């Protein structure tokens with residue numbers, strides 16, 4: 469029987485899972501929407517892997533990362549539970565060993581990670597401003613009646629991208645409506661939006677940072693060829709987009725679970741553990757986040773919903 473290791477990245481928008489073999493190759497992967505229920509999302513991924521692994525593989529390690537990593541780590545008795553920054557860096561370094569900068573734009577947040585001699589030297593994250601994320605692009609694609617999958621390719625056909633105020637979602641949205649009503653071409657507006665995502669990212673997440681090559685761009689938005697084009701154009705640097713870039717968090721924790729495995733075998737039956745869930749609305753700032761806290765035997769083991777990360 470072959471040995472394998474599972475990595476799961478549970479985000480607020482999507483949940484990703486990978487299985488790797490002894491040589492760190494991804495042999496199976498799965499990607500589904502979290503839809504507010506991380507436990508259900510992970511159950512679906514585990515069920516999918518059970519079928520794929522069949523009797524040919526035995527799981528020797530499970531790693532979790534992402535916003536619900538502690539909860540899911542408890543349920544699966546994971547041998548590794550790691551934050552997203554470390555997980556992404558480990559996964560990316562396995563594929564591009566000399567990477568110096570990782571740009572990441574996901575569904576609801578964006579981050580930048582700096583690496584020197586295989587060590588993370590700096591990073592920053594943006595979870596508050598939606599104007600530079602995949603969720604913003606998706607909502608604008610819907611508004612323009614365009615399939616998000618085609619967004620990037622349409623942007624590449626633009627001759628004169630429209631300038632769109634990128635400072636925040638509200639400004640960008642009203643500017644977009646104004647430009648659409650003023651008769652600008654759709655492809656020029658779409659290209660303008662892609663460019664605004666890049667400008668927003670560089671002015672917020674990457675502000676004042678020295679972006680050194682090799683640069684890897686990942687996260688769901690890296691699939692958008694328009695955004696890739698403007699990153700290259702504005703930075704005047706080469707950018708690598710990995711085919712499995714959206715899976716790097718899951719891949720990173722799968723690697724860590726392999727490297728830290730104790731020889732324990734996993735049966736992939738999700739433990740039937742009793743949890744208590746309590747929700748409240750944080751009033752410390754105008755975001756008014758809905759925080760959900762998960763308790764096991766009266767001990768807080770995880771929480772979700774905070775946009776700033778300062779409230780658990």
Ligand code: SF4
Nearest residue numbers: 750752753756757776
């Ligand atoms: S958790 Fe509270 S303080 Fe943090 S962003 Fe949300 S509302 Fe503001």
